[in-house]
Amino acid sequence: MSRTVTLYFSDAQAERLERFARDHNADIAETGVRLIDEALRLADHPDIEIRDSAVGRQAYVRGSTLAVWEVAMLARERQHDVETTAAYLGWPVARVQAVLRYAAAYPEEIDTALRENETFDAAALRRLLPQTQVVDIPMADSS
Amino acid sequence: MRLLLDEHFSEQDAAQVRLQVPSIDIVSLHLWAGGSLLGQDDAAILAEASQQGRALVTRDVRTIAPLLRTLAESGVSHGGVIFLDHRAIPEGNTGALVRALSALWHEERESDWTDRVLFLQPRDPV
Numbered sequence: 051m052s053r054t055v056t057l058y059f060s061d062a063q064a065e066r067l068e069r070f071a072r073d074h075n076a077d078i079a080e081t082g083v084r085l086i087d088e089a090l091r092l093a094d095h096p097d098i099e100i101r102d103s104a105v106g107r108q109a110y111v112r113g114s115t116l117a118v119w120e121v122a123m124l125a126r127e128r129q130h131d132v133e134t135t136a137a138y139l140g141w142p143v144a145r146v147q148a149v150l151r152y153a154a155a156y157p158e159e160i161d162t163a164l165r166e167n168e169t170f171d172a173a174a175l176r177r178l179l180p181q182t183q184v185v186d187i188p189m190a191d192s193s
Numbered sequence: 194m195r196l197l198l199d200e201h202f203s204e205q206d207a208a209q210v211r212l213q214v215p216s217i218d219i220v221s222l223h224l225w226a227g228g229s230l231l232g233q234d235d236a237a238i239l240a241e242a243s244q245q246g247r248a249l250v251t252r253d254v255r256t257i258a259p260l261l262r263t264l265a266e267s268g269v270s271h272g273g274v275i276f277l278d279h280r281a282i283p284e285g286n287t288g289a290l291v292r293a294l295s296a297l298w299h300e301e302r303e304s305d306w307t308d309r310v311l312f313l314q315p316r317d318p319v
Contacts, residue, residue, distance in 0.1 A: 104260035113232045120201045127285035138203045168279050170254035172312050178258050179310050186316035187293040
């Protein structure tokens, strides 16, 4: 479902929006909707910011290089134990909680990113970067 | 061979590798340059790592691999990237990573890592 909402921009704002859309090879209406959606997300989740990346705009932890899905990956590996995840990263527990709140609010976005990362095996990587050297590592005696 | 651990690794992981190989030059992004690069985008991290001759060790194949492709198409070099298959860290256990980096250092410490890409994957199914 979608709804039509009429918004009025100043000339300067409209020009900036057009430029942003051009820079991202996107339609101006689609860009406007996306940016408003991002602003609403950030209002609800002040510890998150949306940045450009090689795979498009994605949610990152403010003041960190980590995308939200990376923190979700670490938490999942620790059975969603927030304190253990925070200790591993050397972060305050509240910061991890804030990131996981965003992940819980947008599960499809985060699950898709996790799935995409996990499906990158050696063959997929070589298709993208043919020079990739594959090294097998022994898993026995994990400690 | 100088290594930079991505931020999704703990500083403890870097310490564990140093424990195995005291002479290795490895640092985590948490502490690198006093943490001043936290919050920078991946391209900036790779550029700074390249300037310092460090290879980035990362589990983020999804974002970094397409970035490397873009850099290559633009003729921009990097200091090397070591990707880690997600299956190599079962339940958050980084023991295999520590051993793999230690072994890699013994074999490749004198190698030129410019523009090299490695993918570390588990030998045995886990």
